[in-house]
Amino acid sequence: MTATFESLGLPGPLLASLAKAGFETPTKIQAEAIPHQLAGKDILGIAQTGSGKTAAFGLPILAALQALPGRPRPMTARAVILVPTRELAVQIDEALRKMAGPSMRLTTVLVLGGVSRYNQVQKLAKGVDICIATPGRMKDLVDDDKIWLSETRWLILDEADRMLDMGFIGPVKEIASKISWKRQTALFSATMAPEISKLAEGLLREPVRVEATPQGT
Ligand code: ADP
Numbered sequence: 001m002t003a004t005f006e007s008l009g010l011p012g013p014l015l016a017s018l019a020k021a022g023f024e025t026p027t028k029i030q031a032e033a034i035p036h037q038l039a040g041k042d043i044l045g046i047a048q049t050g051s052g053k054t055a056a057f058g059l060p061i062l063a064a065l066q067a068l069p070g071r072p073r074p075m076t077a078r079a080v081i082l083v084p085t086r087e088l089a090v091q092i093d094e095a096l097r098k099m100a101g102p103s104m105r106l107t108t109v110l111v112l113g114g115v116s117r118y119n120q121v122q123k124l125a126k127g128v129d130i131c132i133a134t135p136g137r138m139k140d141l142v143d144d145d146k147i148w149l150s151e152t153r154w155l156i157l158d159e160a161d162r163m164l165d166m167g168f169i170g171p172v173k174e175i176a177s178k179i180s181w182k183r184q185t186a187l188f189s190a191t192m193a194p195e196i197s198k199l200a201e202g203l204l205r206e207p208v209r210v211e212a213t214p215q216g217t
């Protein structure tokens with residue numbers, strides 16, 4: 001039977017904005033990952049580009065954020081999404097805003113290298129729901145006490161294999177080490193190289209493994 005977004009357990013307001021964004025049927029990785037994430041499980045996702053990872057990790061966070069009272073505290077981020085490139089960060093930010101819809105008043109910040117820190121620091125000072133970041137700049141701001149990870153409840157590592165290739169493993173581990181173990185973590189990668197398995201072992205707790213790639217190809 002084909003899953004629907006409703007059958008995955010997503011709340012009503014989110015279903016409405018999803019429909020508006022033109023999302024009708026969940027992709028395989030979304031159908032497999034979302035129910036586990038809504039249940040609080042860590043996820044180890046093996047999925048190629050175009051499989052729909054953004055909604056797979058984004059929708060459960062948006063669902064939880066909608067149910068949280070109040071605004072984020074100054075200097076904190078409720079969720080941190082680490083990505084290898086600026087382009088990817090911008091895409092994810094746009095996709096999450098579209099899925100959230102205007103009524104949620106989602107606050108996000110892009111923490112990216114190669115551009116001025118000033119606006120990033122200003123936004124962080126107010127506190128944000130979701131921080132989407134490349135690891136190098138994020139580590140700098142954490143080290144300089146411009147963002148506190150004490151209240152962060154979700155950590156996502158998107159395209160972890162590319163972050164590894166780009167030499168971001170050090171900052172990724174350091175950022176993760178500053179976030180409480182009570183967090184929920186999801187790691188997505190196109191491949192399951194030994195280094196990725198090792199990273200996942202260090203960062204995830206009894207993860208559910210989901211795959212969008214066909215077996216044996
Ligand atoms: P990935 O991160 O795995 O490369 P994306 O999350 O960027 O994939 O999604 C790829 C494209 O598919 C995007 O344009 C996105 O809007 C679209 N998409 C994702 N999930 C769905 C869905 N359930 N229904 C329709 N379009 C979708």
Ligand code: MG
Nearest residue numbers: 050053054158
């Ligand atoms: Mg993606």
